Amino acid sequence: MKVFLMYRDRDFELKKELPWNQEALFQDLELGTLLKTMAQDDEFLYQVSKEAVFTSLNDRESILYRQEILKDCMANPDVVRQLYTLSVQAQEAPKGHYWGTFVHFPNAILDSSVEVMSVLMDILKSIRAVGDTHSGAFVSGGFQRFWEMIREELSDDYFETVRQHLKDLKFNGGVLISAELTEGNKGTDYVLRKSAQTKQRWLERLFGTNAPAFSFYITDRDESGMRALSEIRDEGINLAANALSQSTEHVLSFFEMLRTELAFYIGCINLSEQLQHIGEPLAYPDPTDTGERYHCFQNLYDVCLALTKKESIIGNNLNCNDKSLILITGANQGGKSTFLRSIGLAQLMMQCGMFVPAESFQAGICTGLYTHYRREEDSTLESGKLDEELGRMSEIVDHLSPNALILFNESFAATNEREGSEIARQIVRALLERQMKLFFVTHLYEFAHDLFVHKTSQMIFLRAERQDDGQRTFQLAEGEPLKTSFGEDLYEKIFCESKQGG
Template identity: 55%
Template structure:
């Protein structure tokens, strides 16, 4: 029996190797916040969610398969949770039933009979749920799951199990046949089916017994008792092993069922928390990795909203056919938040989860990579630029075409010219290998050079400010500005600025960008 709720044709492997850059992804995208929200302090749910998010699916069909199963779970959350809890309770009961002396055949047989009785009860409950709920589920995964339960767990199956379990309890002793070898040792031990006793108590009491030979052990004959026990173990050895294998088969099915339902229960936990804040979610439309699609409406950072008492601000983007995204603007304007929302949305989509947006459509990727700025190396083994270049070198060693990489203020540890040159060369090399690039940068020269290339596959976004100069935490399609918005800092420290205070003023209090960038000679002179 197979659950097949995560994949159409194979089990979900909880021990799938995670990406080599897992620590960077967890840190840069703040995945711990998302994982703890999904797990609700359950270690097993946390482990399953982490593997599902970071491993992900590589093909749209796999994503759509999980989405359909998850939609059924969202429509019937009580049924999904009850199926998961049934598997959990049965596995825990089996662990409590374990006793360490079951290392000899009769012990193994006794333990296996008890476990099989427990498992049979659980399977009957599964069959009852399948009979009651099969018609209300529509996904391919659940239809196959319920059909499998109804087909393989029929009434004849349970009758056969119960008959064998009653027989294997050997209430009337063990019937074994054997023959003597040339050295008068027993061989070819065979466990025989005991003849059922007569139904009539008169026949059982007064009926003629078949002739037989018997012997009686002395009360303190320990060696004789041990020899007799060994004879019994030889007879039940094969059937004990067979029953043990049967229990392991059923138990492995319940273990896999628990694992795969754990992912969907984690998704239900997350959905309930977002619903409490009236945050929208949607099932994204995935496309193959080779395509270049990205269209979203109301995309927000799910980790941010889990920390905030109010709803997070979402962003819209229509960027099909684009491969380069350069994001500029004032500090604390929502640039890094948007970058993180894209990374989280891609991981959630690839795992089969819903996405925190009103609508979302994008292509899958052959790997997700992040290159964020880091704090100063306290060990002083290397400078910040050396550390950034080393991390970039490691990414280049692993990245492949049709991947996605997110830069957040990278290569800003040096001067403007050098940082812009490094960023430009790295970006052009990545684009040449069909790697989609998102870059949040304060390096104006880097953004200006890319903007003046007039690439049809590039989109330039800027943190929006309203007429009063306040940040709206939304991004708009706009050219990069040379200003660093120093007026914001000046106003925060010294109060409101007025024209003529020495700070260039633009419309509505915004800093006015210079008409032309400073010439190289002026930069050198400065």
């Protein structure tokens, strides 16, 4: 049995190799906040959510396939949580049994496999019962296929057949084995036989004719005889024990995959409930094909900031379709970095099949997401900050492919204005020639002004708004780069207010 709730044609693999830049993305986009909310202190949910978020889908059909399944889960959260609980119970079934441990003792393997399989059958019956009751509420192709598989594979005939086999394998009436004798009367070619199930009436047993047979008895104190008989029994049931053990493994693997794939959707449900409690909107994004320059959204906000502050966050509206460079300047603490983080988070969430933190969102699928953020001073650095920035940029370039999305935040500002502007200008032009898409937050006026003077149709310039009294709106609007970032506003706020307070 297959689950197919994450991919249309394959299983979701845990412990798959994650992107080489996962640590940078984790730090720059503050992904820990997002993942902790999805996990709700469940380590398994955290692990699955992390791997799903970092394992991007790179085609529109795959994103929409998972997105439709998520819509089903959001519409039926109690049913999905019930399925998840059943899958967890199934994985707990082997605990307390010797199953799979005493691999050299067929009798122990068989007995424990019978016990575990009996528990698993009960759980499979529960899953079918859930499907019989609730499958009509699920409309996605993935869940419809899942419920159809449950109905076809887990029929009444199937459960009755398994029940009878498990009953027979308990060998309550003893074990019937055939064998051949070799030199020295050593047994070989042991074959487990099915015992006759019909019971004779007492008159038939009394007067009936039976085939000639020989028997022997072992006394209670004959340890050697008991050991020899036990070895013969193990030889006879060995194949049956291994077959049932493998069947049990197969059923357990189904439950393991069901739990793993449902864990992602449980994480999404947990996240949506927290955001709904805050009062923030959610939208199912419209992904466009790789290479199409789309970025259009309403009320896009930083989901991690909202989760941290536990209150609604001011979002942004923007239509930057057909643009490859979005350059962002403006007042200090005006919301530029927050906006940049919201872009990266929304892209990751869209490309793993999730909803996004916005009222509406449309964006092109990127071949990779990269961040180049200014780092705090590190005393362990063996070279200067500019060398460190250029080294990270070189590493990013080594991994780039056309139509990647790169987020720059105050990059190349570790040197003087002229040198930093020239470095940034050359890197941006080279990346645009290689068909990359860039969001670039900067305070380098020479760099921003030069691009604005020579701007092309593929560029758009945004500026963090500042009111006349110095108040920040924390929203971005199209605007020409200015020479000042209004740092004096911060000076007056910090020092003048402290003097008044003093």
